[in-house]
Amino acid sequence: xxxxxxILGAKVIDSADEVVGKVTDVLIKTxxxxxxxxxxxxxIKHKKKELFIPAEIIESWGPGEMELxxxxxxxxxxxxxxxxxxSLRHSVLDKQIVDLAGMRVVRVNDLxxxxxxxxxxxxxxxxxxxxxxxxxGLSSPSLNKIWRPHLIEWKNISPLDNKIHLHTGxxxxxxxxPADIANIIERMNVNQSSTLLESMDKATAARVxxxxxxxxxxxxxxxxxxxxxxxxxGKMSVDELVDIMQLLPKYESHEILKKLPTTSERASVKKLMxxxxxxxxxxxxxxxxxxxxxxxxxxxxxxIKSTLHHPRHASLFVxxxxxxxxxxxxxxxKKLIVASxxxxxxxxxxxxxxxxxxxxxxDLLSVATLMTKYNLLSVAVLDDEKRILGIITVDDVMxxxxxxx
Amino acid sequence: MPRKFWPKIVFFLSVMxxxxxxxxxxxxxxxxxxxxxxxxxxxxxxxxxLLLSTISLAITQEMGxxxxxxxxxxxxxxxxxxFGVKWTxxxxxxxxxxxxxxxxxxxxxxxxxxxxxxxxxYIVVPIAALIVWLVLYKGSFKAAQKIFLIxxxxxxxxxxxxxxxxxxxxEALKGLVTPTVEWTVPFLMTMIAVIxxxxxxxxxxxxxxYVVDKGLNIKHYKAEKIEVLAGAFIVAxxxxxxxxxxxxxxLESGINITNAKDAAMALQPIAGNFSQAxxxxxxxxxxxxxxxxxxxxxxxxxxxxxxWEYGFNTTWKNGxxxxxxILGSITIPAILVxxxxxxxxxxxxxxxxxxxxxxxxxxxxxxxxINNKKIMGEYTNKPIGNTIAWLTIISIITATIILxxxxxxxxxx
Numbered sequence: 001x002x003x004x005x006x007i008l009g010a011k012v013i014d015s016a017d018e019v020v021g022k023v024t025d026v027l028i029k030t031x032x033x034x035x036x037x038x039x040x041x042x043x044i045k046h047k048k049k050e051l052f053i054p055a056e057i058i059e060s061w062g063p064g065e066m067e068l069x070x071x072x073x074x075x076x077x078x079x080x081x082x083x084x085x086x087s088l089r090h091s092v093l094d095k096q097i098v099d100l101a102g103m104r105v106v107r108v109n110d111l112x113x114x115x116x117x118x119x120x121x122x123x124x125x126x127x128x129x130x131x132x133x134x135x136x137g138l139s140s141p142s143l144n145k146i147w148r149p150h151l152i153e154w155k156n157i158s159p160l161d162n163k164i165h166l167h168t169g170x171x172x173x174x175x176x177x178p179a180d181i182a183n184i185i186e187r188m189n190v191n192q193s194s195t196l197l198e199s200m201d202k203a204t205a206a207r208v209x210x211x212x213x214x215x216x217x218x219x220x221x222x223x224x225x226x227x228x229x230x231x232x233x234g235k236m237s238v239d240e241l242v243d244i245m246q247l248l249p250k251y252e253s254h255e256i257l258k259k260l261p262t263t264s265e266r267a268s269v270k271k272l273m274x275x276x277x278x279x280x281x282x283x284x285x286x287x288x289x290x291x292x293x294x295x296x297x298x299x300x301x302x303x304i305k306s307t308l309h310h311p312r313h314a315s316l317f318v319x320x321x322x323x324x325x326x327x328x329x330x331x332x333x334k335k336l337i338v339a340s341x342x343x344x345x346x347x348x349x350x351x352x353x354x355x356x357x358x359x360x361x362x363d364l365l366s367v368a369t370l371m372t373k374y375n376l377l378s379v380a381v382l383d384d385e386k387r388i389l390g391i392i393t394v395d396d397v398m399x400x401x402x403x404x405x
Numbered sequence: 406m407p408r409k410f411w412p413k414i415v416f417f418l419s420v421m422x423x424x425x426x427x428x429x430x431x432x433x434x435x436x437x438x439x440x441x442x443x444x445x446x447x448x449x450x451x452x453x454x455l456l457l458s459t460i461s462l463a464i465t466q467e468m469g470x471x472x473x474x475x476x477x478x479x480x481x482x483x484x485x486x487x488f489g490v491k492w493t494x495x496x497x498x499x500x501x502x503x504x505x506x507x508x509x510x511x512x513x514x515x516x517x518x519x520x521x522x523x524x525x526x527y528i529v530v531p532i533a534a535l536i537v538w539l540v541l542y543k544g545s546f547k548a549a550q551k552i553f554l555i556x557x558x559x560x561x562x563x564x565x566x567x568x569x570x571x572x573x574x575x576e577a578l579k580g581l582v583t584p585t586v587e588w589t590v591p592f593l594m595t596m597i598a599v600i601x602x603x604x605x606x607x608x609x610x611x612x613x614x615y616v617v618d619k620g621l622n623i624k625h626y627k628a629e630k631i632e633v634l635a636g637a638f639i640v641a642x643x644x645x646x647x648x649x650x651x652x653x654x655x656l657e658s659g660i661n662i663t664n665a666k667d668a669a670m671a672l673q674p675i676a677g678n679f680s681q682a683x684x685x686x687x688x689x690x691x692x693x694x695x696x697x698x699x700x701x702x703x704x705x706x707x708x709x710x711x712x713w714e715y716g717f718n719t720t721w722k723n724g725x726x727x728x729x730x731i732l733g734s735i736t737i738p739a740i741l742v743x744x745x746x747x748x749x750x751x752x753x754x755x756x757x758x759x760x761x762x763x764x765x766x767x768x769x770x771x772x773x774x775i776n777n778k779k780i781m782g783e784y785t786n787k788p789i790g791n792t793i794a795w796l797t798i799i800s801i802i803t804a805t806i807i808l809x810x811x812x813x814x815x816x817x818x
Contacts, residue, residue, distance in 0.1 A: 093489075096482070096712070106714075109490070109711075109712065127712060129711070129726075135490040136490060136491060186718075187714075219619070223620055223622060
């Protein structure tokens with residue numbers, strides 16, 4: 001196993017057995033096809049000058065000594081640069097990276113190098129304390145017993161430094177669940193996390209932002225600025241949106257409100273913000289499917305299909321209301337599936353008397369108690385005239401009890 | 406929208422920024438005892454040191470804020486990325502030693518405050534250590550920090566006391582602007598302790614990571630600058646009044662401070678018979694605040710630099726380094742304080758000396774970072790900041806060399 005720390009600072013010996021300099025850096029070339037990026041050469045210090053040594057003329061990379069297969073005449077060759085040329089010393093070593101497999105942010109202690117199909121390549125990143133001790137020159141068998149080696153394959157990492165390749169990194173990150181990305185984001189500094197959020201598409205970024213811890217969410221929204229934050233938040237469900245607004249100082253939430261993409265959203269957010277966040281009114285979302293008693297099953301199914309583009313639209317139940325908006329009953333999806341297409345809602349809905357509902361001023365605990373007692377996945381929120389204001393789903397309640405998950 | 410009372414309080418405390426928190430924690434056990442000794446043993450003679458170190462506190466803390474705002478990383482992280490592993494390890498080791506000494510002085514403060522009531526340190530210190538650990542591990546670090554921060558408003562007592570004793574303010578002001586040095590070991594030691602308790606290695610790490618964690622950016626620079634100045638002003642004011650109070654009461658009665666009871670006598674003019682209880686309470690709160698903040702600050706800095714997982718939402722398994730460092734930096738100092746027959750006041754003063762002597766190491770790193778255009782861009786230091794910071798570094802190093810020389814060649818009188 002060859003480590004970058006044993007190459008850095010190594011003596012460079014040419015074919016005439018003369019010491020020509022010291023290794024100061026190694027460059028790699030990243031490309032998407034190859035799992036392990038090849039080393040394209042080393043930069044050495046030769047007579048106080050930086051000199052690029054291409055990989056082809058390096059016979060042995062180390063450890064401790066780099067041997068070349070010809071003589072060096074000192075002509076300085078241009079140091080290659082470009083978007084996919086990465087300096088291991090300046091852009092990778094000691095930097096923070098995202099470990100996609102372990103889903104956390106770590107610091108690069110050392111790099112492992114090896115031959116892959118005859119080409120010297122970067123294989124893995126060492127994030128272990130062992131790597132740290134090796135760098136400090138304190139590596140010894142007895143100390144190594146305490147810390148396990150921890151290598152992360154290059155393909156499983158995502159550099160955080162925004163100067164390099166965040167786009168490829170972000171693509172890999174996107175394969176994770178939004179909640180897991182949120183956990184990673186909570187570990188980054190604001191600079192890194194807002195860059196990362198911006199590199200994602202808006203819908204994903206919105207779902208990630210929803211999952212981030214409230215305190216960090218607040219900071220993130222602030223650092224994104226009202227304009228960009230509103231763009232993301234337009235993709236969120238209204239109740240999540242309101243949750244964020246309530247975290248922010250008044251003038252900032254107004255700023256965002258003004259910039260929300262659609263007016264209907266703006267209106268419902270405004271309405272929801274009037275409720276205290278610990279009450280049913282504050283917990284609820286205004287996004288639900290409501291139908292009239294005379295609507296047929298077929299029509300309802302069409303309506304559900306038309307809301308599919310909105311992924312956060314809770315559609316486990318449809319709510320039956322009359323022309324005045326008064327709550328009449330609720331129909332679970334299961335019933336819709338087994339009913340015949342021509343049946344009307346009033347035939348298959350659970351009656352108002354039997355269906356449990358809450359008032360907007362109920363506190364969190366009573367909502368949770370009711371939902372637990374009657375095993376409800378969602379519950380309708382009514383005003384004093386029995387008009388339906390919104391619904392609370394079980395995940396909204398769970399979030400209140402386990403805020404940091 | 407109806408608002409509750411508590412969130413308002415919490416909000417108020419959350420806008421109170423790093424400058425003031427660091428300043429309050431600066432006046433910890435070591436601060437109270439050092440300033441008491443300064444007044445009781447040297448009168449107004451050392452006030453100029455306090456003034457100058459406050460100025461350089463404001464300068465260095467502002468630099469910490471600026472590095473944090475620009476790099477969005479803790480000091481340890483920036484060191485790691487610009488100086489590599491070896492230099493970072495060296496700086497971190499320096500900080501660790503300084504912090505362990507400071508935590509030792511916090512436990513010494515806790516022990517002294519109960520000593521006033523004749524309660525043995527063998528009971529108090531283990532209990533306090535256990536409480537600190539349990540609150541940090543199971544409870545809320547932030548809540549604890551806030552409670553003790555509020556309680557440290559006790560310092561107002563010193564300010565009032567400073568007026569009650571009717572000191573000679575003219576003389577005091579003269580002391581503030583007239584540099585006087587006695588070339589003796591006790592004087593130089595106390596002088597370095599004054600610097601070391603005002604500007605600390607941990608404070609430099611603390612302010613920077615606070616700025617980063619709060620997600621502040623360069624827009625907040627002006628506000629933070631004012632805050633840092635306010636913090637430095639608070640440190641200076643409290644320090645000044647402790648010195649004035651003790652100088653007027655203790656120096657004039659010729660009392661040498663050898664334990665907390667002696668130092669408490671300075672509060673007699675205002676508190677009468679309660680002075681001992683009041684002093685004990687204040688010393689206890691100040692020490693507890695430090696005992697809560699420092700182990701966490703130490704662990705955050707080390708983990709950030711070496712890439713270990715940190716934060717109280719990590720599990721024991723993932724964050725084993727994080728919790729081990731916290732646990733170690735509570736237990737080692739607690740055990741040190743339990744060594745039989747050590748003089749707790751001396752421990753507190755010595756801890757400040759170690760902090761002062763190690764400070765240049767950290768400050769040199771800070772100077773290297775803040776003058777690096779690659780890191781700071783247009784936000785590098787102005788000449789005035791550089792001059793003051795380098796003067797601080799050079800004076801501490803000079804004082805340390807003279808002190809060591811004086812001790813070795815026995816100019817002790």
